[in-house]
Amino acid sequence: MKFYGKAEETGQTILQAFQSGSVPAALAPLFITGNQERYCACWSWLNQLLVALHGYSDARTYNGWQEVKRQVRKGEKAFCIFEPVRTTVHDTTTGEERMLVIGYKAGARFGIEQTDGEPLPGNEETQRFVDSLPLLTVAQTWGIRVTTYNGREGSAHGYFRTVGEEAEAIALGVANLSTWAHELVHAADHRLGNLKETGQHWRSETVAELGGCILLHMLGRPTEADSGGAWEYVKRYAQNADIDPLNACVEVLNRTCQAVSLIMQTAGEVTTVEAI
Ligand SMILES: [Zn+2]
Numbered sequence: 001m002k003f004y005g006k007a008e009e010t011g012q013t014i015l016q017a018f019q020s021g022s023v024p025a026a027l028a029p030l031f032i033t034g035n036q037e038r039y040c041a042c043w044s045w046l047n048q049l050l051v052a053l054h055g056y057s058d059a060r061t062y063n064g065w066q067e068v069k070r071q072v073r074k075g076e077k078a079f080c081i082f083e084p085v086r087t088t089v090h091d092t093t094t095g096e097e098r099m100l101v102i103g104y105k106a107g108a109r110f111g112i113e114q115t116d117g118e119p120l121p122g123n124e125e126t127q128r129f130v131d132s133l134p135l136l137t138v139a140q141t142w143g144i145r146v147t148t149y150n151g152r153e154g155s156a157h158g159y160f161r162t163v164g165e166e167a168e169a170i171a172l173g174v175a176n177l178s179t180w181a182h183e184l185v186h187a188a189d190h191r192l193g194n195l196k197e198t199g200q201h202w203r204s205e206t207v208a209e210l211g212g213c214i215l216l217h218m219l220g221r222p223t224e225a226d227s228g229g230a231w232e233y234v235k236r237y238a239q240n241a242d243i244d245p246l247n248a249c250v251e252v253l254n255r256t257c258q259a260v261s262l263i264m265q266t267a268g269e270v271t272t273v274e275a276i
Pocket of ligand 1: 182186204205208
C-alpha cells in the first residue's frame with residue numbers, strides 16, 4: 001500500500017512518545033450542541049441519536065415532510081424511533097386528568113437526506129461542520145453518510161455504524177477531530193475486512209484510536225491528533241483486558257497502518273479525480 005511506510009514511521013514515533021511519557025495532556029471533549037433548530041430537536045436524546053446513527057441530520061414522518069413541501073424519494077426506506085404510548089388517567093385525589101406514558105412503540109420516520117423539495121432552515125450549522133471535516137470525501141467515496149448529534153458527558157463521542165456488511169454512517173457527538181479520525185479508521189478497517197470484533201473490543205478500538213492519531217499527524221494536525229487522549233484511551237481498553245497498552249499498540253500496528261494507508265490512498269485518488 002502506497003502510504004503504508006509513512007504511516008508506520010509516524011506510528012513508531014507516536015509509540016515512542018507513549019513509551020517515554022512525552023505526550024501532552026488529553027484534550028477536553030468539545031461537545032456538539034448546535035442542533036437546536038432542527039425539527040427533531042425536541043425529541044428524546046435517544047431518538048435524536050437514532051436519527052444521527054442512520055446518517056440523517058433531521059427526520060419527520062412521510063406526511064410531516066409533505067407538510068413542509070418536501071417529498072420522500074421513491075424507494076427510500078423508513079427507519080424507526082421510539083414513540084411514547086400515552087393514556088389518560090383520572091387522579092381521584094385531585095380530580096384531574098393526567099397523561100401517562102405506558103410504553104413505547106416503533107414509529108417510522110424518514111431523514112431529510114431522503115427527501116427533495118423546499119430548503120429548510122435549521123440544518124446549516126451541522127452541514128457547515130460536516131463540510132469542514134478533513135478527508136470527508138473519503139467517507140463520501142465509500143458511501144458513508146456523516147452527521148452529528150448533541151454530545152454529552154458519559155455517552156460515546158462518536159459512532160461508526162454498519163448495516164449487515166455495508167458501512168452506513170458516522171455520527172459525531174463532539175467536534176474534536178480525533179473522534180472523526182477514529183471513526184474514519186474504523187470505516188477503513190471494516191472496508192479492509194479486518195474489523196471482525198463486535199462491540200467495544202480493545203483490538204479494534206486500539207486500531208481506531210492509534211490510527212486516528214497517526215492519520216492526523218500525517219495531515220500535519222499534531223494538536224488535534226491528541227496523542228495524550230489517544231494514550232489515555234488505549235490504556236483504558238488495555239487495562240480492562242489485562243494487557244500491556246504498548247504491547248496492544250504493537251500488536252495492531254500493522255492492521256492500523258493498513259487502514260490509515262487506505263484512507264490516504266483514497267483521499268489521493270479523490271483529489272486527483274477532482275483536479276482533472
Ligand atoms: Zn471506536
